[in-house]
Amino acid sequence: MQQATAKPVTYGASDRPPRGDYSLARADYTCEQPWEDYTADEHDRYARLFARQMAHVQDRACDEFVVALSHLGDAQGIPRFADINIVLRQATGWELVAVPGLIPEREFFTLLANRRFPVTYWLRSEAEFDYIVEPDLFHDLFGHVPLLFNPVFADYMQAFGSGGLKAESLHALEFLSRLYWYTVEFGLMHTSRGLRVYGAGILSSVGELDYCLTSPEPNRVAFDALRLMRTRYKIDTYQETYFVIEGFGELFDATAPDFTPLYTALRDLPELGAGDVLADEKTYPPNRV
Numbered sequence: 001m002q003q004a005t006a007k008p009v010t011y012g013a014s015d016r017p018p019r020g021d022y023s024l025a026r027a028d029y030t031c032e033q034p035w036e037d038y039t040a041d042e043h044d045r046y047a048r049l050f051a052r053q054m055a056h057v058q059d060r061a062c063d064e065f066v067v068a069l070s071h072l073g074d075a076q077g078i079p080r081f082a083d084i085n086i087v088l089r090q091a092t093g094w095e096l097v098a099v100p101g102l103i104p105e106r107e108f109f110t111l112l113a114n115r116r117f118p119v120t121y122w123l124r125s126e127a128e129f130d131y132i133v134e135p136d137l138f139h140d141l142f143g144h145v146p147l148l149f150n151p152v153f154a155d156y157m158q159a160f161g162s163g164g165l166k167a168e169s170l171h172a173l174e175f176l177s178r179l180y181w182y183t184v185e186f187g188l189m190h191t192s193r194g195l196r197v198y199g200a201g202i203l204s205s206v207g208e209l210d211y212c213l214t215s216p217e218p219n220r221v222a223f224d225a226l227r228l229m230r231t232r233y234k235i236d237t238y239q240e241t242y243f244v245i246e247g248f249g250e251l252f253d254a255t256a257p258d259f260t261p262l263y264t265a266l267r268d269l270p271e272l273g274a275g276d277v278l279a280d281e282k283t284y285p286p287n288r289v
């Protein structure tokens with residue numbers, strides 16, 4: 001049954017109307033993926049985006065991401081989410097659901113807590129081939145979905161959903177959205193072969209994949225939940241600071257404890273700017289090129 005209760009959600013101060021059709025969405029903001037409506041141009045654009053990025057993530061993305069990319073299908077065109085779900089459910093119990101675009105925080109966290117990942121159903125235009133401000137199908141699918149096949153990361157994402165609902169009730173969403181930003185979207189991992197990327201915002205971008213790993217400019221700070229949640233972020237430039245984990249086990253364990261005392265402490269601590277580095281903290285050098 002369709003209910004016309006889903007209201008469009010826009011990003012930041014954007015004055016452009018949202019592109020997805022929110023009248024298709026149910027009350028939980030999910031909808032059917034309108035697969036039959038994709039044009040030949042859109043299938044072709046997806047295939048070209050995929051091929052370019054597939055080549056670019058080799059030796060830059062973490063191994064867990066690269067091995068899982070094959071599960072996204074043959075990439076000749078936009079996949080049906082239902083086909084990916086057959087393998088994804090079996091791997092980690094997650095499933096993809098289509099959404100018209102950004103959705104409110106509570107609905108977003110509720111989906112994650114139930115191991116359902118929202119994927120925007122529409123694809124960027126040709127003019128946005130290199131850069132798009134809002135998340136589209138390519139960012140959501142290519143950037144986020146491969147790691148849902150990794151058991152530890154899959155559990156982290158579910159914990160994030162429950163943690164988000166809790167943070168909302170504690171009025172601490174601002175702190176938790178920083179954690180989302182600096183891990184799920186822009187996280188780096190230190191491996192035996194140097195730094196690698198696991199954040200979806202980097203993995204679906206061309207320029208930042210090189211910048212974050214090799215530029216001398218940004219800070220690369222060892223992951224620490226309290227330090228991270230004090231730190232503001234920028235949404236319209238390359239990041240000034242990346243937080244580095246040693247593996248998904250560390251990320252999961254460090255975020256497992258109850259954040260309630262952390263949120264209390266954070267209210268009394270000064271915020272840090274996106275580019276600040278503290279005197280005594282561990283940082284990582286860029287990869288050598």
Ligand code: PHE
Pocket residue numbers: 156159160162163164166167179255256257258259260
């Ligand atoms: N442990 C966090 C809490 O108690 C929940 C959480 C887990 C948040 C993992 C983010 C990631 O609020």
Ligand code: CO
Pocket residue numbers: 135139140143144185200201
């Ligand atoms: Co994203």
